Amino acid sequence: MNVFVKRTTVAFYLLMLFIPKVLMAQDEKFQAIFLYKFIENINWPDSRKNLVVGIVGETSVQDELEKILQSRNNSTISVKKITSAEAATCDIIFLPEKQNSSFNSIVENTSRKSILIVTEASGLTKKGACISFMREKNKLGFAVNKSTLDLRSLRVSSALLNLSQQI
Numbered sequence: 781m782n783v784f785v786k787r788t789t790v791a792f793y794l795l796m797l798f799i800p801k802v803l804m805a806q807d808e809k810f811q812a813i814f815l816y817k818f819i820e821n822i823n824w825p826d827s828r829k830n831l832v833v834g835i836v837g838e839t840s841v842q843d844e845l846e847k848i849l850q851s852r853n854n855s856t857i858s859v860k861k862i863t864s865a866e867a868a869t870c871d872i873i874f875l876p877e878k879q880n881s882s883f884n885s886i887v888e889n890t891s892r893k894s895i896l897i898v899t900e901a902s903g904l905t906k907k908g909a910c911i912s913f914m915r916e917k918n919k920l921g922f923a924v925n926k927s928t929l930d931l932r933s934l935r936v937s938s939a940l941l942n943l944s945q946q947i
Contacts, residue, residue: 812844821940834862834870837879
């Protein structure tokens, strides 16, 4: 095998190792954009002005969301890393898939409170999440559980509902 073929083969395999990481970084950027748009399209019952987004655990979504808020000079939304026990202190909770074990505790701690729960795992809208990301045909989308939003006294815009899969 000549040197060119060997180098090309090695480069190909190295590229294949990095593609999933690049795709994951893109997903996190898009999730942050979606999260920002979710917040814009949800109405809280008391017309809250300053909202707190709690991110459970470590995820790059937090960094991406903070960049979006900074680029838009949005000082009415703050982002902080939280534990599941602190969920009730937030207005919005983002639960990365790595933290799914905290889901039941978060739902229990925030029951009947006007707190938007957004998850990275698609099946959790059927179990009490308000919005969950999902992947269909390699496209990032989301599902909305309208009855959960209603129980939490959160009103969702029709525009957001029209873009979602409804549970």
